[in-house]
Amino acid sequence: MSRYSFARLAIHALTKHKHWGEAIRRAAPKAGYDVLIIGGGGHGLATAYYLAKKHGIHNVAVLEKGWLGGGNTSRNTQVSRSNYFWPESAAFFEHSLKLYETMSRDLNFNVMLSQRGILTLAHSHHEIETLRRWANAIQVNGIDSELMTPADICRLVPLLRMDGRYPVCGGFIQRRGGTTRHDAVAWAYARAASALDVDLVQQCEVTGLRITGGRIHGVETSRGPIAAHRVMLAVAGHTSVLGRLAGLQLPINSMALQAMVSEPIKPCLDTVVLSPVVHMYVSQSDRGEIVLGGGADPYTSYAQRGGVPVLQDTVSALTEMFPAFSRLRIMRQWAGIVDITPDTTPIMGKTPIDGLYISGGWGTGGYKAIPAGGDTMAYTVTHDDPHPLIKRFGLDRFATGALIDEGAASGVAH
């Protein structure tokens, strides 16, 4: 793999960029591996990278039924933040945000991190009370958060309507929160993992799991059987479907979460704005599009498209709060299928089947967790023991009752 640098860019400019070569090695599946990762999204690719980089396990394959980063990794709204309420979630997501902060350097790939701040709004005095508690909890967790008066907010986001249908009474901001280019994150991990001899196998759908005596021995795929004694599921959205192949029934409902972008306009919004009550969050991409999302569609679905009622709610909340955006046209709208867990905390770690590991239940917040998810799952697969940061995220918590009811997971009321 050739290292990206300014010098290399200059050299390739002399030959009109015709000789860059492929960044990611295309692999055909071998008969067996030390570790198989099912799912070539952010989490699967990151886990493969950290397995090779930190734990020296290079005989790894990532199996992807479509193309790399083609699922939720490229369907989210690119936000990273660690403003969580409970200490367990805060520690995990702060680790993730820190890895995002150094990712471009670590992976030699510009993921276009922009720590533009994420502003959470309150529209009534009662909401301010709740936000104060949330903001204080974040500070107690050792993470930056700052309360904002309406005057502060007005200065920061001049386009926001302060006295409309949803009056802005205050809010709080995590200034280190922000956005990254989501495709770049997938490509960065894929390129780095590929350079460490990980096989990235695309168009390879897993159709069965080989399990005997409570232990996994490999998988059946559309491209033939592959043997491995350690297999990880990183297929959020479809975790229940793959879980069923292992005879597991999981505490997950799959739902469609939609997002949309407007036509591109000049820079006018340089922070991420989120309103928990009206279920809407908005930012502006580097290309100038206004990116917005809302709540998940309120019933189970495996159709990767959103319903009209939620789309309408999201757009009407946006135009109510940002009247200037009412003249924009929506350019694209799409949905990803997300795993919703009862406590909106992910499910990570071991399963009742020896050698089968799970990284799922990511709900509406899997993107921001990619680096920490990969790092901690690589440790978990290597040591057959959950990483200290994810000990409380195990599947066993639903029987013991030790749920982590993370209302801040999606940053919205639920």
Add this chain to the structure above:
Amino acid sequence: MLRIPCPYCGVRDEDEFRWGGQSHIARPGLDASETDWADYLFNRENPKGIHYERWLHAFGCGRWFNLARDTVSHEILAVYRMGESKPSLGGAGI
């Protein structure tokens, strides 16, 4: 937009309804183990295919009923009242 046929009121837009999750879950006895209790409370079939689920006509008659719905096409395959058993629709989900 789903158009849901309420067995009491007729076809209405999905906005009038609330989804109530998987139907036909039997409550275990008080002596149930922790795992059985977790199954009852949390673990769900979540099929990619036909789902038997409860809906509430919240902004209508206020009554609960069951639907069989395909979770990929969203096609509604059967509507039946609470207490009635699952209709046989051939293929189970995948």
